[in-house]
Amino acid sequence: MKVLIHEDRAEAVNHAADLIAARLRSRPETVLGLATGGTMEAVYTRLIDAHRAGRVSFADARSFNLDEYVGLAPDHACSYWRYMREQLFDHVDFPVGATMLPRGDAPDPEAEAAAYEQAILDAGDIGFQLLGLGKNGHIGFNEPTSSLCSLTRIKTLTRSTRDANARFFDDPEQVPRLAITMGIGTILRAGEVVLLAYGDDKADAAAAMIEGPVSAVCPASALQMHRKATVILDGAAASRL
Numbered sequence: 001m002k003v004l005i006h007e008d009r010a011e012a013v014n015h016a017a018d019l020i021a022a023r024l025r026s027r028p029e030t031v032l033g034l035a036t037g038g039t040m041e042a043v044y045t046r047l048i049d050a051h052r053a054g055r056v057s058f059a060d061a062r063s064f065n066l067d068e069y070v071g072l073a074p075d076h077a078c079s080y081w082r083y084m085r086e087q088l089f090d091h092v093d094f095p096v097g098a099t100m101l102p103r104g105d106a107p108d109p110e111a112e113a114a115a116y117e118q119a120i121l122d123a124g125d126i127g128f129q130l131l132g133l134g135k136n137g138h139i140g141f142n143e144p145t146s147s148l149c150s151l152t153r154i155k156t157l158t159r160s161t162r163d164a165n166a167r168f169f170d171d172p173e174q175v176p177r178l179a180i181t182m183g184i185g186t187i188l189r190a191g192e193v194v195l196l197a198y199g200d201d202k203a204d205a206a207a208a209m210i211e212g213p214v215s216a217v218c219p220a221s222a223l224q225m226h227r228k229a230t231v232i233l234d235g236a237a238a239s240r241l
């Protein structure tokens with residue numbers, strides 16, 4: 001695991017975005033694994049700017065997002081589909097149909113999860129996976145105690161994760177209790193992984209991920225077993241290393 005610390009948050013963000021752009025320039029047909037959350041908004045803004053400046057194209061790429069809330073249709077204001085359209089997809093040149101997320105409103109969520117895992121396998125697995133970090137050490141929606149070999153499936157969200165994501169909803173009680181998420185095993189199959197985290201509230205999780213034992217108690221610690229994982233932190237997130 002390579003750990004890169006930028007004192008300045010903006011430099012950490014730019015570094016993560018620039019790694020994605022560089023990957024797309026060298027291998028335009030990359031299967032990207034994409035993440036949501038507040039952390040990624042500035043990453044996507046920088047990628048949109050790079051696209052508008054002609055420095056990156058998504059025309060030959062495909063993407064699979066990590067996760068989606070069970071029960072939210074793609075056009076729901078708080079769905080991750082909506083987030084991705086607003087934060088990235090509507091502003092860059094992915095081909096129609098090249099951007100995938102699990103359907104949160106699928107009639108059979110377990111079958112949807114299995115089909116999503118199969119679609120990732122059929123695509124030859126993720127080439128470049130972007131990750132954020134939950135305050136409790138989750139990646140995607142793989143909450144603490146998730147199996148380190150897990151595949152795409154339904155997970156129950158913890159109280160702390162629902163609280164952390166309540167800011168995106170009008171009413172905290174509207175935060176769904178279940179999500180479809182790629183598994184830790186799915187993520188570990190990616191050819192390259194870049195995790196970005198910043199801010200003091202990620203410092204404990206970052207320390208457990210990097211210096212703690214590999215343990216389901218901190219799902220992100222599984223990245224210690226990945227051959228090509230890069231963790232990019234700002235000074236605050238790195239303050240307990």
Ligand code: GLP
Nearest residue numbers: 036037038039132133134140141
């Ligand atoms: C969310 C998402 C994750 C994300 C993480 C951190 O619940 N499912 O993919 O990386 O939590 O979110 P944020 O960037 O808003 O802190």
